[in-house]
Amino acid sequence: MDAQALFREGVLAIRDQKDLVRGQQCLTQSLELDPTNDLAWLWLTRTVNDPHTKLQYVDKALSINPTNEHALKLKARLDQHAVPAPSAPPAAPAKPVAPAPAVSGVIQPLAPKTMDTPLTDTEIERIASLMESADSLVDNGDIEGAIGQWVQVLKIRVDYELAMRNASGHLWRMSYVEDARELVHRAIEAGTSVSSIYLTGIDMAERERDHDMVEAIQQRIALTPNVDDKLVITIADQFLEDYKLEQARQFLETALEGHPNSQPILMKMAAVLESMHRPEDAQPYYERVVKLGARTSEGKQADKKLLRVLPVLTDRERGSFVLAVREALAFGLVFLLLAWQDARLDLSLLGGMRWIGIGLGLAGGYFLVTATSSPQQRPLARLLFGKVPDPKPEDKNDDGKEKLFFGKAREAETHIPIIPKPVRIVLAVAGLAMIVGAFILVFNDSLNLVFDYEAPKNPYFDEY
Amino acid sequence: MFAILAFIFYFFFILFLSTFFTPLPIDDAQPVRYRSLPWSTLVLMMVNCIVFLGWLAPDLYKVEEWTIYGLRDYITKVWTYGFRETVIREGEVGIGAFTTFTSMFMHADLWHLFGNMAYLWTFGRRIEDACGHTRFLVFYILAGMVANVGWALMDPSLVDLPGVGASGAIAGVMGAYLLLFPNGRITALWGIGSILRIPVAAVRSNKNNDIKVFRRTVVLPAWLLLIAFAVENAIPSIEVMLRGSDDTGGVNTIAHLAGFMAALTIFLFVRKDMLMRYFSGRSL
Numbered sequence: 220m221d222a223q224a225l226f227r228e229g230v231l232a233i234r235d236q237k238d239l240v241r242g243q244q245c246l247t248q249s250l251e252l253d254p255t256n257d258l259a260w261l262w263l264t265r266t267v268n269d270p271h272t273k274l275q276y277v278d279k280a281l282s283i284n285p286t287n288e289h290a291l292k293l294k295a296r297l298d299q300h301a302v303p304a305p306s307a308p309p310a311a312p313a314k315p316v317a318p319a320p321a322v323s324g325v326i327q328p329l330a331p332k333t334m335d336t337p338l339t340d341t342e343i344e345r346i347a348s349l350m351e352s353a354d355s356l357v358d359n360g361d362i363e364g365a366i367g368q369w370v371q372v373l374k375i376r377v378d379y380e381l382a383m384r385n386a387s388g389h390l391w392r393m394s395y396v397e398d399a400r401e402l403v404h405r406a407i408e409a410g411t412s413v414s415s416i417y418l419t420g421i422d423m424a425e426r427e428r429d430h431d432m433v434e435a436i437q438q439r440i441a442l443t444p445n446v447d448d449k450l451v452i453t454i455a456d457q458f459l460e461d462y463k464l465e466q467a468r469q470f471l472e473t474a475l476e477g478h479p480n481s482q483p484i485l486m487k488m489a490a491v492l493e494s495m496h497r498p499e500d501a502q503p504y505y506e507r508v509v510k511l512g513a514r515t516s517e518g519k520q521a522d523k524k525l526l527r528v529l530p531v532l533t534d535r536e537r538g539s540f541v542l543a544v545r546e547a548l549a550f551g552l553v554f555l556l557l558a559w560q561d562a563r564l565d566l567s568l569l570g571g572m573r574w575i576g577i578g579l580g581l582a583g584g585y586f587l588v589t590a591t592s593s594p595q596q597r598p599l600a601r602l603l604f605g606k607v608p609d610p611k612p613e614d615k616n617d618d619g620k621e622k623l624f625f626g627k628a629r630e631a632e633t634h635i636p637i638i639p640k641p642v643r644i645v646l647a648v649a650g651l652a653m654i655v656g657a658f659i660l661v662f663n664d665s666l667n668l669v670f671d672y673e674a675p676k677n678p679y680f681d682e683y
Numbered sequence: 684m685f686a687i688l689a690f691i692f693y694f695f696f697i698l699f700l701s702t703f704f705t706p707l708p709i710d711d712a713q714p715v716r717y718r719s720l721p722w723s724t725l726v727l728m729m730v731n732c733i734v735f736l737g738w739l740a741p742d743l744y745k746v747e748e749w750t751i752y753g754l755r756d757y758i759t760k761v762w763t764y765g766f767r768e769t770v771i772r773e774g775e776v777g778i779g780a781f782t783t784f785t786s787m788f789m790h791a792d793l794w795h796l797f798g799n800m801a802y803l804w805t806f807g808r809r810i811e812d813a814c815g816h817t818r819f820l821v822f823y824i825l826a827g828m829v830a831n832v833g834w835a836l837m838d839p840s841l842v843d844l845p846g847v848g849a850s851g852a853i854a855g856v857m858g859a860y861l862l863l864f865p866n867g868r869i870t871a872l873w874g875i876g877s878i879l880r881i882p883v884a885a886v887r888s889n890k891n892n893d894i895k896v897f898r899r900t901v902v903l904p905a906w907l908l909l910i911a912f913a914v915e916n917a918i919p920s921i922e923v924m925l926r927g928s929d930d931t932g933g934v935n936t937i938a939h940l941a942g943f944m945a946a947l948t949i950f951l952f953v954r955k956d957m958l959m960r961y962f963s964g965r966s967l
Contacts, residue, residue, distance in 0.1 A: 513965040522965045530716060536955040545958075546818070549951035553821060556828045560780035563772050564835055592815075592955070627717065628956050665779030675770050675777035677762045678843060679751055 222253035223435035230262055230438065234473070239266045255408055257284040258442050261293070270297055284410040286336065288444045289477065342375050350382065362389055373402060378411035387419060399423065407436060410443055414450035421454075441470050444477035448484055455487050459494070467491050482508050482517035489521070502528060532628040534595075538635045543585070543593035550584025550654070551577060558661035576660025583653025590647035594638040605636030697794070703874030707798070708805040712868035712902050715812035716967065717954075723816045724807035727823060728800050731849055734788045735796045743792065764789060765845025768835040787827040789847040791933075799849045805869060806853070806860045810949070813863055813967060818952040826855020826945040833941020837920070839927045846935050851942035854916075857909055858946025863953070863967050867905035876901040916940045 229245030232238045243266035246259050253259075260280035264273040274297045280290040338346070353368035369386035372379050383406060390399035403420045406413070417440050424432035437454050440446050451474045458467035471488040478484050489504035501524075508521035536542060558573040559566060589596065595605070610632055638646070659666065701707070742757035751758070763777060766786035770777045778785070790796040811819040830851020860867065877898060884896045916939040923937060950958060957967055 509963075509965060513960075513963050518964075526716070526966055529718070530954075530956050530960065532956045536959055539955065542955045542958065545951055549818070549821060549825070549948065552948060552951065553825050553828075556825065556832060557780065557783075560771060560783055560828070560832060561774075563774045564768075564832065628954065662780065664774055665781050668774070668777065668779040669781060672778070673776045675763060675767070677759055679758055679762075680755060 222249045222256065223439075224431055225249035225252065226256060226259050226262075227435055227438050229259070230442070230473075233262060233265050242266055253408070255283050257281075257287050257290065257410060258439070261287065261290050264293065273297055286445060287410060336376075338376065346372050346375055346379065346382075353382075353385070362393070366390060370402070373406075377409045378406040378413045378416055380413050380415060383413075383416055384419070387423075391423070396423075396427070407439055410445065412443070412445040412447065414447045414453070417446065417450060418453070437470060438473070441473035442477055446477075448478060448481045451478065451481075451484050452487050455491065459491070464491060464495050468495065480511055482511050482515060482521075485511075486517045486521060489524070506531070529627075529629040531631050533631045534633055534635050537593070537595040537633065538597040538600075539593075540596045540599065543588050543596050546588040546592065547581055547585035550587075551581035554580030554657055554661050557658070561662050561664050572663065573661050576657045579653050579660065580657035583650045583657055586646045586650030586653060588650075589638070590643040590650060594643055595633065595635050597635060600636040600638050603638045603642050605638045607634060608637050694793075698872070699874070701794075702872040706871035706873035706876060706901070706903060706908065707801060708869045708871045708908060709801055709900065710870040711805055711809055712870050713809070713864075715809055716957075717812050719812045719816070721808040721811045723820045723823070724803060724811050727807070727820075727849070728803060731788055731790065731796060731800060731803075735790045735793075739789060740793070761789065761791070761845050761847055765847040766831045766834075767843060767845045768838075769843045771835065783828050783831050784824070786831065786845070786847050787824070787849055787852055790849070791847055795848055799853055802853050802857065803849065806856050809864060809867065810856050810859050813954065813957050814949075814952045815954060818954075822859070822949060822952040823852045823856065825948060826858075826942050827852030829945035829948075830854060830938040830942030833944070834935060834938040837924055837937050837941065839924060846938055848935070850935070851938040854912075854939045854942030855945040857912060858943040859949035860905060861909040861913075862946055862949060863961065865906040865909075868902050869905050869908055870900050870902050871908065872899065873901050873903070876903070913940070913943055916943065 225245045226249040229242045229249060232245060233242035243263065246263045246266070249259050250256065250263070257280040260276045260283070264276045267273055267276075274294070277290050277294045277297065280287055281294065284290070349368045349372045353365040353372075356362070356365040356368060366386050366389055369382040372382035373386065376382075383402060387399040387402050390396075390402070400420075400423055403416055403423060406416045407420055411417075417436055420436045421433055424430075424436065440450060440454055451471070455467045455471050455474075458464070458470060468488070468491050471484060471491060474484055475481070475488060485504045485508045489501040489508070492498070492501035492504065505521040505524045509518050509525065512518045513522050554577045558569055558577055562568040562570070562573060589599065594600065599605075698707075739757060739760060742760065743754070764782055764785040766782045767777075770782065771780060774780075790799065807819075807823075810822075814822060827849070831846065834846060834851070877900070880898065880901055881896055884898075888896055916936040919934075919936045920940045950961075953961070961967060
């Protein structure tokens with residue numbers, strides 16, 4: 220088995236089969252064959268518990284690809300929890316690492332500088348000069364000379380797109396298949412983010428009917444965090460064109476580990492799940508898309524999809540003090556209007572009792588809201604002896620579908636305390652009593668008129 | 684028997700005439716999100732109907748003579764329980780500010796009731812779904828009160844007239860609909876609209892046989908109907924406010940406008956999750 224196949228097997232063992240021992244064996248063997256695979260070093264961190272060993276693997280990955288986002292995040296996390304290093308840390312996988320594999324023919328080892336690494340001014344000038352020289356050589360019919368120039372460019376930047384396209388294309392046409400493949404694979408191994416290079420690699424492998432290689436590159440795309448989302452979508456679409464729905468799902472699932480905040484990939488995942496007649500599994504992906512931004516085109520599409528399902532009430536809304544006060548303000552507003560009308564539409568005549576009534580209405584409203592629609596406010600719920608409720612058993616019908624609760628939002632699992640029922644009953648009764656008291660205070664004059672009724676004048680019958 | 688048949692014929696004839704040029708919303712073409720049954724809307728409709736049919740209509744329609752004196756009982760009720768600025772400001776007789784509630788459930792005649800209930804049924808259900816039953820009810824009452832107070836404060840006319848009808852509160856519900864569901868689709872009775880639709884539907888039916896060429900109703904965007912309603916009420920209201928004229932054909936456009944503006948308070952009433960979705964730019 221080659222390094223890529225071993226790498227892929229290792230990843231599958233860790234991720235799907237949860238077999239860390241097997242995963243470690245495969246990755247170690249893969250790294251013996253190809254120690255420049257930064258992702259393999261990164262996956263290896265999952266097979267060990269010791270933070271120092273993890274840190275060393277991450278450092279290895281970063282020394283190969285300093286822009287690897289996952290490695291950077293993991294390193295930051297490990298650094299945060301760092302403790303003094305043990306005396307003899309394992310520096311590498313169990314077996315000694317073999318030297319990098321030899322390269323074929325005219326193609327010399329290339330620098331691992333990718334599009335994501337900035338070039339110096341000298342390097343930029345050098346590339347421009349080499350590209351110009353290559354163009355002149357092509358004009359003069361010296362293709363081999365031009366290839367030499369493009370390869371020089373690729374020594375500076377391993378994934379320089381134009382040089383790669385020209386060099387690999389010409390090498391392929393001149394039947395130097397191994398060399399063309401070598402160029403492409405080195406860029407891929409360096410963790411390039413240039414989509415066309417991956418697609419070229421897949422194209423070459425397909426022409427050679429090397430299905431293992433096709434899969435390896437697809438896996439690489441899924442695992443490389445800095446590749447363009449569109450490339451991931453393109454690969455997923457290729458699976459879908461062949462009706463390989465499950466493979467598309469697995470590919471996207473892997474890709475989402477590297478692109479957890481990619482709306483297009485999340486949308487594609489949801490679409491694939493819908494194609495597999497699994498709408499309930501697609502829903503969380505739509506929800507992730509709208510959480511990332513409802514105003515983007517993907518956000519709007521996901522939002523439309525979610526229109527057919529019940530909205531979700533989350534802890535963010537349940538625990539909000541501001542949202543509860545907002546509802547109480549509505550009570551205050553109603554009582555203010557009542558008091559204003561009772562005071563003959565003259566605010567200056569409101570008087571102290573009516574203002575007290577308005578305040579009482581506001582407070583009563585807040586009590587009532589707390590007792591009924593907002594019993595999980597932070598920090599009030601904890602202060603009123605609240606406890607985090609046990610998760611509710613899933614309410615499902617006989618056919619396994621979720622039961623519908625008419626008139627209510629779907630309640631997401633809660634992690635915040637809720638005020639106990641007896642306390643809520645006390646709050647509700649107190650709130651109602653305050654509201655009745657407030658009504659008597661703000662509507663006092665009108666109540667007196669009703670109890671001491673005298674018919675108003677009717678201009679048609681009383682005056683004429 | 685003849686009288687009943689004549690009345691039914693008259694009802695549909697007037698309905699045809701009144702909806703030929705002006706669309707009358709009769710249903711919301713889109714579903715509700717929380718799948719709630721509109722209890723509050725139904726209760727409000729029922730109370731309005733009972734108050735009119737059981738209390739006002741007998742005095743209005745069973746009169747021996749169609750004169751002021753023949754309508755004495757009906758007029759007395761309207762003058763006593765309708766919202767009168769003079770009575771509110773004097774605060775010495777009648778039921779005082781209680782008229783703000785009673786006036787909301789009274790209607791001048793059957794057409795007044797029918798039109799208001801059609802609007803309430805059309806726009807109320809989705810707003811009730813967005814708020815929940817109790818909060819919707821409180822919002823409805825609040826909008827009705829704002830309409831009454833707004834009318835009393837903004838109308839410079841000194842003529843002592845009672846205001847009756849649910850239209851101020853319903854205008855609040857319509858304003859809330861415009862804020863929350865501007866892209867909603869409303870089914871309306873609209874003669875001209877149906878006629879305009881015929882050639883379009885006929886062309887489309889060539890490609891798709893499912894399309895009905897002749898339909899009694901048209902589906903219109905909610906924003907169009909609601910903005911038209913706001914403009915239709917704003918222009919005469921501004922004229923009344925600027926010139927002090929009171930010739931709005933018996934329609935209290937200022938109260939409608941004030942009620943419509945009360946819709947801004949809907950954000951105090953909508954469900955929490957809905958409010959968060961609204962402000963994050965999501966569909967409701």
